[in-house]
Amino acid sequence: MHIPELLPATRAFLAKPSRMLIDGQWRPAADGETLPSIDPATGKVIAAFPSGVVADADEAVRAARRAFSGWKGVTPHDRGRLLQKAAALIERNGEELAELITLENGKPLWEARKEVGTAVSWTEYYAGWTTKLLGDTIPLSLPGRFLNYTTREPLGVVAGITPPNYPLTMPLYKAAPALATGNTIVLKPSEDASLVALRLGELFCEAGFPEGVVNIVTGLGETVGAALAHHHDVDKITFTGSTEVGRALVRAAAGNLKKVSLELGGKSPNIVFADADLEAALKGVFMGIFFCQGEICSAGSRLFVERQIYDEFVARLADMARAVKLGHGLNPETKMGPLVSRAQQQRVLGYVRAGADEKASALSGGKAPGGELAEGFFVEPTVFAGVNNQMRIAQEEIFGPVVCAIPFADAPEAILAGNDSPFGLAAGVWTRDIRKAHQTAAALDAGTVWVNCYNAFDNASPWGGFKQSGWGREKGPYGLDLFTQIKSVIINFS
Structure with missing residues (x-):
């Protein structure tokens, strides 16, 4: 397998001693233990990072609490300036960060570069909001003369727990x-992709953030993540990941009724009507499921195709899937990389076997490749036909490059089946009929509905799910609500 040589900066970072960021200091885990960082394309260890314990999480929370009183008093302009500096440093070190993303996550370098660009624009976007957190004045009906105004105030110490599919943008x-x-x-990145978050921590320090304002504790979710969720001095948990872990975090957060926002799993329907622009729909459906190896919560993993075009459309999608070149993400010819871990690869292959057991037909993929890719965590892009919406592969989140193609007769049937899921994160609709587009979008139970596009994300547009796909909305001005609380002040002038 051809793997281009890494940048000197990337090699230097991988060679550093294993450290995490607590109170402005880089330190090992309290017990000195580490976890391996594995290149999922080769299965080989590329570095190590600290395996934090409860004491590390506790120290990070105490550092964040000490820093809070000073940080909330920093002027909005200066908070924004520091975030702008961080964005500039991310951009300046973008190629190194992209290589680290590919090495840890497996996604092709061209995808990793897009992730870096998103990280820069996201950080700049919220840097611009620091000076625009406004309150209201409210006319009261009380007798006498009163002034009522509101302010937005920070919550305090936030714990951010993130998944491995976007190791830079998610933190x-x-x-x-x-x-x-x-x-x-206090950030707790996934144990499957922690190096990028630690490099991000270095950039926050270089930008000049005060000690204790940003802390990064690496380690296992059941240790560090659980400690943060149970910690009584954490005011807010913000989590992206599986619905199962989200439920556990809610139970843990009940101890001190800390606020919780959750961006959880999905089983998103992508609905293609016969009157759609089929060439555009094919490209959109393909990217909607196979982008990021299918390891994306919004993946259009349930494909509903109107019956009169079903056979041809699904056959062409399978042809496109078979043509995908798998390989190491650093190889410029690679179009799809491996899954993030051996465990995730085996989980996805387990669902492929379940689909076969339920008599679904794999028109493409359906296995792990052999040869020079055998040691990596690859799964061939898989298109299942002969699926009904009650099969396991159509109801459970697979989080991999597997799509279930299901025919439908008319819009009411597609909507009914599309909504027949415990999830409600996203959906896609492909049609030239604007009335049908509006009616279908209105009827779908999803936090985001894309029409004649898919995975069209923007920093200003709200993101979050219905049903078991989460609580709250990230992005745009809506995301500010997750991290602020309203104070009402009433002054009697009588």
Whole structure:
């Protein structure tokens, strides 16, 4: 397998001693233990990072609490200036960060570069919000003369727990709005992709953030994540990940009734009507499921195709899937990389076997490749036909490059089946009929509905799910609500 040589900066970072960021200091885990960082394309260890314990999480929370009183008093302009500096440093070190993303997550370098660009624009976006957190004046009906005004105030110490599929942007999705609104934060990145978050921590330090404002504790979710969720001095948990873990975090947060926002799993329907622009729909459906190896919560993993075009459309999608070149993400010819871990690869292959057991037909993929890719965590892009919406592969989140193609007769049937899921994160609709587009979008139970596009994300547009796909909305001005609380002040002038 051809793997291009890494940048000197990337090699230097991988060679550093294993350290995490607590109170402005880089330190090992309290017990000195580490976890391996594995290149999922080769299965080989590329570095190590600290395996934090409860004491590390506790020290990070105490550092964040000490820093909070000073940080919330920093002027909005200066908070924004620091976030702008962080964004500039991310951009300046973008190629190194992209290589680290590919090495840890497996996604192709061209995808990793897009992630870096998103991280820069996201951080800049929330840097701009620091000076725009406005309150209201409210006319009261009380007898006498009163002034009532409101202010937005930070929550305090935020714990951000993130998944491995976007190892740079996910920590920033939590940190940037939290910091912009005057909170301090303890980040716990996924144990499957922690190096990028640690490099991000170095850039926050270089930008000049005060000690304790940003803390990064690496380690296992059941240890560090659980300690943060149960900690009585954490004011807010913000989490992106599986619905199962989200439920556990809610139970843990009940101890001190800390606020919780959750961006959880999905089983998103992508509905293609016969009157759609089928060439555009094919490209959109393909990217909607196979982008990021299918390891994206919004993946259009349930494909509903109107019956009269079903056979041809699904056959062409399978042809496109078979043509995908798998390989190491650093190879410029690679179009799809491996899954993030051996466990995730085996989980996805387990669902492929379940689909076969339920008599679904794999028109493409359906296995792990052999040869030079055998040691990596690859799964061939898989298109299942002969699926009904009650099969396991159509009801449970697979989080991999597997799509279930289901025919439908008319719009009411597609909507009914599309909504027949415990999830409600996203949906896609492909049609040239604007009335049908509006009616279908209105009827779908999803936090985001894309029409004649898919995975069209923007920093200003709200993101979050219905049903078991989460609580709250990230992005845009809506994301500020997750990290602030309203204070009402009433003054009697009588």
